[in-house]
Structure formats: structure tokens, C-alpha cells
Amino acid sequence: MEFLELLINALIAGILLGGFFAALSIGLSICFGLLDAVNIAHPTIIVGAAFCTFLLNDLLGIDPIVAGLILTPVFFLFGMGIYSLYYQFFERQSAEALRGLAFFFGLLFIAEVVMIMIFGVDHRLVSAPYIGESFTAVVTGMTFSVPYRLLAAFVIAGLMTLGISYYLSSSYFGRATSAVHQDMMALSLMGADPVMIKRIAFALGLATCGLAGALMIIVIPIEPAVGRFFIGNVFAIVVLGGLGSIPGTLVGALILGIAESLVSTFFGPSWAPAVSFGILLGVLAFKPTGLFGTGDTR
Amino acid sequence: MAELIIKDLVAGYGNVSVLHNVSLEVEEGSIVALLGTNGNGKSTLMRCVAGLIKPTAGSITFKDEGAEIDLISDSPKQIVDHGIALVPEGRRLFPLLTVEQNLMLGAYRKAARERIDESIEFCFELFPRLAERREQKAGSMSGGEQQMLAVARAMMSVPKLLLIDEPSVGLAPILVAQMIEKIGELSESRNVTILMAEQNFNQAIKIADRGYIIVHGEIAFASKDAQDLADNDMVKSYYLGA
Numbered sequence A: 001m002e003f004l005e006l007l008i009n010a011l012i013a014g015i016l017l018g019g020f021f022a023a024l025s026i027g028l029s030i031c032f033g034l035l036d037a038v039n040i041a042h043p044t045i046i047v048g049a050a051f052c053t054f055l056l057n058d059l060l061g062i063d064p065i066v067a068g069l070i071l072t073p074v075f076f077l078f079g080m081g082i083y084s085l086y087y088q089f090f091e092r093q094s095a096e097a098l099r100g101l102a103f104f105f106g107l108l109f110i111a112e113v114v115m116i117m118i119f120g121v122d123h124r125l126v127s128a129p130y131i132g133e134s135f136t137a138v139v140t141g142m143t144f145s146v147p148y149r150l151l152a153a154f155v156i157a158g159l160m161t162l163g164i165s166y167y168l169s170s171s172y173f174g175r176a177t178s179a180v181h182q183d184m185m186a187l188s189l190m191g192a193d194p195v196m197i198k199r200i201a202f203a204l205g206l207a208t209c210g211l212a213g214a215l216m217i218i219v220i221p222i223e224p225a226v227g228r229f230f231i232g233n234v235f236a237i238v239v240l241g242g243l244g245s246i247p248g249t250l251v252g253a254l255i256l257g258i259a260e261s262l263v264s265t266f267f268g269p270s271w272a273p274a275v276s277f278g279i280l281l282g283v284l285a286f287k288p289t290g291l292f293g294t295g296d297t298r
Numbered sequence B: 001m002a003e004l005i006i007k008d009l010v011a012g013y014g015n016v017s018v019l020h021n022v023s024l025e026v027e028e029g030s031i032v033a034l035l036g037t038n039g040n041g042k043s044t045l046m047r048c049v050a051g052l053i054k055p056t057a058g059s060i061t062f063k064d065e066g067a068e069i070d071l072i073s074d075s076p077k078q079i080v081d082h083g084i085a086l087v088p089e090g091r092r093l094f095p096l097l098t099v100e101q102n103l104m105l106g107a108y109r110k111a112a113r114e115r116i117d118e119s120i121e122f123c124f125e126l127f128p129r130l131a132e133r134r135e136q137k138a139g140s141m142s143g144g145e146q147q148m149l150a151v152a153r154a155m156m157s158v159p160k161l162l163l164i165d166e167p168s169v170g171l172a173p174i175l176v177a178q179m180i181e182k183i184g185e186l187s188e189s190r191n192v193t194i195l196m197a198e199q200n201f202n203q204a205i206k207i208a209d210r211g212y213i214i215v216h217g218e219i220a221f222a223s224k225d226a227q228d229l230a231d232n233d234m235v236k237s238y239y240l241g242a
Helices: A002-034 A044-062 A064-091 A097-119 A147-169 A170-180 A185-190 A194-219 A225-241 A247-267 A269-284 B042-050 B078-082 B098-104 B115-126 B128-132 B144-155 B173-188 B201-207 B226-231 B233-240
Strands: A135-139 A141-148 B003-013 B016-026 B031-035 B056-066 B067-070 B084-087 B161-165 B192-198 B210-215 B218-221
Touching: A002 A044, A002 A141, A002 A170, A002 A194, A002 A225, A002 A247, A044 A064, A044 A097, A044 A194, A044 B042, A064 A097, A064 A147, A064 A194, A097 A225, A097 B016, A135 A147, A135 B003, A141 A147, A141 B003, A147 A170, A147 A194, A147 A247, A170 A194, A170 B098, A185 B078, A194 B084, A225 A247, A225 A269, A225 B226, A247 A269, B003 B042, B003 B192, B016 B031, B016 B042, B016 B056, B016 B192, B016 B218, B031 B042, B031 B115, B031 B173, B031 B201, B042 B084, B042 B161, B042 B192, B056 B128, B078 B084, B098 B115, B098 B144, B115 B128, B115 B173, B128 B144, B144 B161, B161 B173, B173 B192, B173 B201, B192 B201, B201 B226, B210 B226
Parallel strands: B031 B192, B031 B210, B084 B161, B161 B192
Antiparallel strands: A135 A141, B003 B016, B003 B056, B056 B067, B210 B218
16 A cells, blocks of 8 residues: 555656656757757756746746746747857858757856856745645545646646647748758758748747746756756657657656656665666667657667 | 849859859740750759859849849848749758648748648649658658659749759659659649759650750750750750760
């Protein structure tokens, strides 16, 4: 009985954690999966958004989720700027992803140092009515609990993923975004400007950091370097789900979330990353394109 | 009402000049063949018209509905917006997208989006094979089917001038004949002006109203009509090595 209670609670927590992971990965799925930009700074940019959420909450008393919505267009514009720099100094000159990696690595360190200079290395939290509370149900003597902060992350991540997925599959811009890494020259013959498509799609990827940052500070206390712990996870999720597939990223995030939750509950948290990457390697061995990959093994 | 006039065009890649003072005209509603073997500048000329290469000298003018548009300084996007579509050499499909997604991307320009349903219907009528394969990934189709898709995708932009670069390349002889026939068909049914670069002389002259022979980046022969082209000795010596 106790085991069953533990198992079900671990599954619930895992699904919710998966939603949170999806929110962290969805932007990277666009930048890396569709645009070939190895944005290793993605989690750190999310931490930046989390600190912005902290300021809006701490100074103005704005609800963190509302703050995340306010930050979304700000990070969209930030993404336009970052892509312009990236294109100007890296992508235009050579197609090598490795040079781009250097750019994003630099961005990661600069962003971290700036945050340390402003906020120091202390952990920060936000306050909202739903943080620290749980929905608890007692069924046949077993107690199940759903933390509201994780539930909020799950719901928002789900809506964000479905929204982006729908937009990319049903709009002219979305179809051009999935075509742009396949053949830029052919896309320009369709009357689309490939560089503009990439800039807007990249900005859309970074716009998700606004909400993801708000969710991050709702779920965990943050400090400037916390993004590093998520680099492995988010890349593993995008590759597991399949490069170029937004729904795949959601599924990948849920799988890793459930796996990490189960392993943490029964074997201890230190095993969680090993199991996550074990799953990734196992899937890639049998399906090199990831679960929902489009057949492109770049 | 579309007409293309190219005058004294000079273009190339870096320091290598490929086209030397090329002049040609494509009259409204006609099919003009640009004939020549590999490496003589056919594709370079097509790319110049589509805006993918910037010529170093000369002019490219597109006449449409009484307006004269200078294409030299326009971007590929602007050129598509004028109603000019290129079926590029090697097809350049989006291999991981389905047939239908490829076609829908063809209708990307604003003016084409309003007519997308009608255009898709037209393409499926012209190439029924594509309708059967609409959910299939473009990269997994045969060469002939891919060439159909490449032509259909260009037609999705509702062009007034269609540039086709070597529709016969890599196809079995029977498919070449079919493809050329289809191009002739669509020129009539859609009233589209066509400039077609081709190596396959015998097939191209079946539908061409006129033709040019390009040798080493220069127009070696410009025909007045189809008969004139078929009778020309230059063609025979050029193709048969006589």
C-alpha cells in the first residue's frame, strides 16, 4: 500500500515536472531543432527572465505568471537582437554550427556574470498565493498531493506547447520555418525572406523564455548559475523528442520528467541524470532521429 | 500580359564571368527555349532573372500590364511578388515536408494565398500522381514525381512568367516527353509565359515557339520561329558534333 502511494505520487509529480521541462525546452526546440542554432545559453536566458520576474514581483507586487506574460514580448525583441548579432558575425560567414556554439557559450557567460553583478549569488524566491500550497486528496487511505506551483507550470507549459505547435503547423510562417533549414535558397524562390523567417522564429523561441523564467522561479529558488543544471536536460529532451518536432519535445519532456521523478523517489535524486541520459541513449540507438524526428539525422 | 526582355547581360561568380552580353526576349504567352549543353550559362541566366545572382552589367526588364519593371536591383522575394517563378535546377524541393506542404509553401506570396485552393486543385489535375502522394514526404518520391512537384510548386505562386531550368535532367526518356507535354499544356491553360532552359533539343522544340542557342555564355543563334530553330545547322553541329 505504501509502495503504491509512493508510486502514484511519484507519477503525478513526474508528469507535472515534465510540463515544467517542456516549458524550458520548447524554445530550444525551435532554435536548435528547426534553425540549427546551438543555443546553449537558452536555460541561462530563462534564468534571466526568472530574475526579471523576481524584480516585477518584489518591487511592484505583480503576480509571477502575469510578469511572465509581460516579459514574453520583451524577450521576443531581445531574440530579434541576438539573432541579428549571431547572423551578422557567425552564421552569414560560415555554416559551421561549432562557431555558433562559441557565440552562445559566450552569451551564457556574459549573461551569468551580469546577473551575478546585479543580484549576487543568493537564492531568490517569489511569493504568490499558489506557491507552497498543495491540493491534497485522500483516496482509500492513500494521500495524494499535487503542488499548485507545479500544476501552474504544467498547465502553462501545455498551453504554450500546443499553441506554438498549432501555429507552426498551420500558418504560412510556420511552414516556412520548418522548411528554412532544409533549403534556404529554395525558400527564397517561394517569395519568403529566409533570414527574416529565421530571425522571427528565433525570436519566438526566446519569447518562450519569458514565461519559462516565470515558471522557473515559481518552481525552484533561483541563482545566476542555476541554468547550467538544465543544459543537459533541455538538449536531451529536444533530441529525444526528435529535432524539428514540437509535439515530440512535449513527449520527451514528459518522459524525462516521469523518469526523474520515479528514480528520485525510489533510488535517490543523484541517479536521476544517469537514468535520463540512459533513456536518451537507448532511444537514439533504436531510432536515431528521436521519437518524432522528421527523418533528418544531422 | 507578361514579357521578359534581357539586354547585354554580363554575370558570373566572383571573378569568373559566365555570361557575356546576353540578350534575349520572351514574348507574351510564348514558350521560349534556351538551348545549350552543360556549362554554357543556362542556369546562370535563370538565376539572374530570379534575383539569386546580381549581374555586373546589362538589364532585365519585366513588362506586365503595361508596367515596365527593372528586375536588376530586386531581391528574389520582390521578383516572386512581381509574378515570376523559377523551377530551379535539381528541383530543390523541401525533402522532409509532404507534397502538400511543399505546394502550400509555393503559395507563400500574398497574391497567391487568396487563390491557394484553386491552385492546388489545378496542380492535382495537371499531375494526378501528386494528389495520390499528397501525404508523402517529397524526398521519398521518384525523380519524375519530384520534377512534377517542382513544377507544380512553382505554379502555386500563380506566376505570369515561369522559368524552368532543365525539367528533363535525370528523367527516363518517356518521362521527359510527358513532362515537356505537361509544360506545353499548362502554358495554354494558365496563359503563362515560359522561358525553359533545356539540353534535350528534340523534346524542347516540340513545344517551343522560339529558341535561343547559348554557347560559352553568348547567344550563338536566335530563331525567328520553331521551324527556323529545327532547320538550323548550328543546332545539328552543336548537338551532333558534326
